[in-house]
Amino acid sequence: MSPLLEVRNLTIEFPAAAVRTSSESKNKDTHSKVPQLLFPAARDVSFSIREGEVLGLVGESGSGKSITSLAIMRLLPQQAKVSGDLVFSEDSAAKNLLTLSDESMRQLRGAKIAMIFQEPMTALNPVMRVGDQIAEALLAHGTHSRREAAQLAVQAMAEVAISEPDRRARDHPHQLSGGMRQRVMIAMAIANRPRLLIADEPTTALDVTIQAQILDLLGELRHKFGLAMLFIAHDLAVVSQIADRVAVMYAGVVVEIGTKAQIFKTPTHPYTRGLLEAVPRLNTERGQPLQTIEGSVPPLHSLPPGCTFAPRCDLRIPECTRALPELIEVASGHWCRCPVVIRENKS
Ligand SMILES: Nc1ncnc2c1ncn2[C@@H]1O[C@H](COP(=O)(O)OP(=O)(O)O)[C@@H](O)[C@H]1O
Numbered sequence: 256m257s258p259l260l261e262v263r264n265l266t267i268e269f270p271a272a273a274v275r276t277s278s279e280s281k282n283k284d285t286h287s288k289v290p291q292l293l294f295p296a297a298r299d300v301s302f303s304i305r306e307g308e309v310l311g312l313v314g315e316s317g318s319g320k321s322i323t324s325l326a327i328m329r330l331l332p333q334q335a336k337v338s339g340d341l342v343f344s345e346d347s348a349a350k351n352l353l354t355l356s357d358e359s360m361r362q363l364r365g366a367k368i369a370m371i372f373q374e375p376m377t378a379l380n381p382v383m384r385v386g387d388q389i390a391e392a393l394l395a396h397g398t399h400s401r402r403e404a405a406q407l408a409v410q411a412m413a414e415v416a417i418s419e420p421d422r423r424a425r426d427h428p429h430q431l432s433g434g435m436r437q438r439v440m441i442a443m444a445i446a447n448r449p450r451l452l453i454a455d456e457p458t459t460a461l462d463v464t465i466q467a468q469i470l471d472l473l474g475e476l477r478h479k480f481g482l483a484m485l486f487i488a489h490d491l492a493v494v495s496q497i498a499d500r501v502a503v504m505y506a507g508v509v510v511e512i513g514t515k516a517q518i519f520k521t522p523t524h525p526y527t528r529g530l531l532e533a534v535p536r537l538n539t540e541r542g543q544p545l546q547t548i549e550g551s552v553p554p555l556h557s558l559p560p561g562c563t564f565a566p567r568c569d570l571r572i573p574e575c576t577r578a579l580p581e582l583i584e585v586a587s588g589h590w591c592r593c594p595v596v597i598r599e600n601k602s
């Protein structure tokens with residue numbers, strides 16, 4: 256059976272003018288007719304998500320996680336140049352999201368593929384009651400009457416464990432806590448019973464206790480509705496609580512992908528290993544600093560040649576800076592983009 260979503264060789268490029276620092280762009284003529292230089296923010300990204308499966312997408316800030324999810328929703332700014340295939344298959348009908356008409360995409364977005372973000376306040380309308388906002392999401396895609404939509408909105412709020420949903424439906428976003436607002440966003444996302452939920456750092460802005468509650472809720476909803484998920488986080492510990500498989504992204508490139516067990520028990524790419532060392536464990540002594548990877552993700556205008564992780568990698572050899580390494584299968588379903596470690600493991 257074909258996967259619900261198959262992302263094949265997705266590449267997203269931004270024109271140089273869009274990625275220049277503001278002080279640089281003031282001095283340059285951005286309207287010149289000279290062909291624009293393009294910077295790749297995502298390169299050759301491939302992964303699939305099966306019905307009901309949760310794929311965790313992890314990587315530091317600036318790795319290209321959000322733009323990958325926005326490409327799937329077709330919500331990238333117009334200046335972004337996108338290539339590859341984004342095949343969404345439902346009831347054995349396959350559609351390439353990149354070539355779908357705007358109208359077909361509008362019908363699919365929110366109904367079949369829904370999205371939640373880190374900061375619900377940016378997605379919620381501050382002057383509208385939350386129940387009405389969920390009802391609007393239903394009216395945009397369903398054949399419900401206003402009355403039915405209002406009832407279904409309250410039902411969706413109950414499904415995300417908001418107590419007294421009837422009363423809460425009449426609240427405005429500012430009357431709710433951050434955790435409650437995220438529950439409202441989730442209610443809005445699941446109200447139309449989508450097949451795929453894209454959750455872009457949905458717990459990052461929340462404190463640890465609320466974060467755990469939202470993760471539990473997403474875990475319950477996924478089983479209840481057979482919901483597939485692309486769950487994005489910069490924190491491997493968070494991803495490990497919900498994902499079946501994990502893709503690790505660095506500077507626009509998927510460097511490793513595998514089942515949760517493969518990524519956590521036999522991490523292969525030096526970047527994945529670095530991220531794992533930054534995860535606190537039960538035996539980590541309190542007060543002991545966690546290992547972190549020195550440096551940060553390179554900005555788009557200064558991506559290094561070859562392996563994008565090379566400037567931060569202790570295992571770097573001259574070969575690493577020649578060409579971007581290929582993804583190599585190291586075990587069934589476990590792929591890694593580091594020939595150096597793979598060779599070492601074999602010998
Ligand atoms: N609209 C845009 N124009 C130019 N560059 C962008 C735009 N959106 C994102 N980028 C760049 O793309 C890269 C990936 O960004 P993003 O997907 O937001 O990373 P992440 O979600 O992993 O933190 C970054 O270098 C970012 O600066």
Ligand code: SF4
Pocket residue numbers: 524525526562563564565566568569570571572575580592593594595596
């Ligand atoms: S290819 Fe080279 S630089 Fe890149 S992760 Fe592997 S060893 Fe490090």
Ligand SMILES: [Mg+2]
Pocket residue numbers: 320321322455
């Ligand atoms: Mg992001």
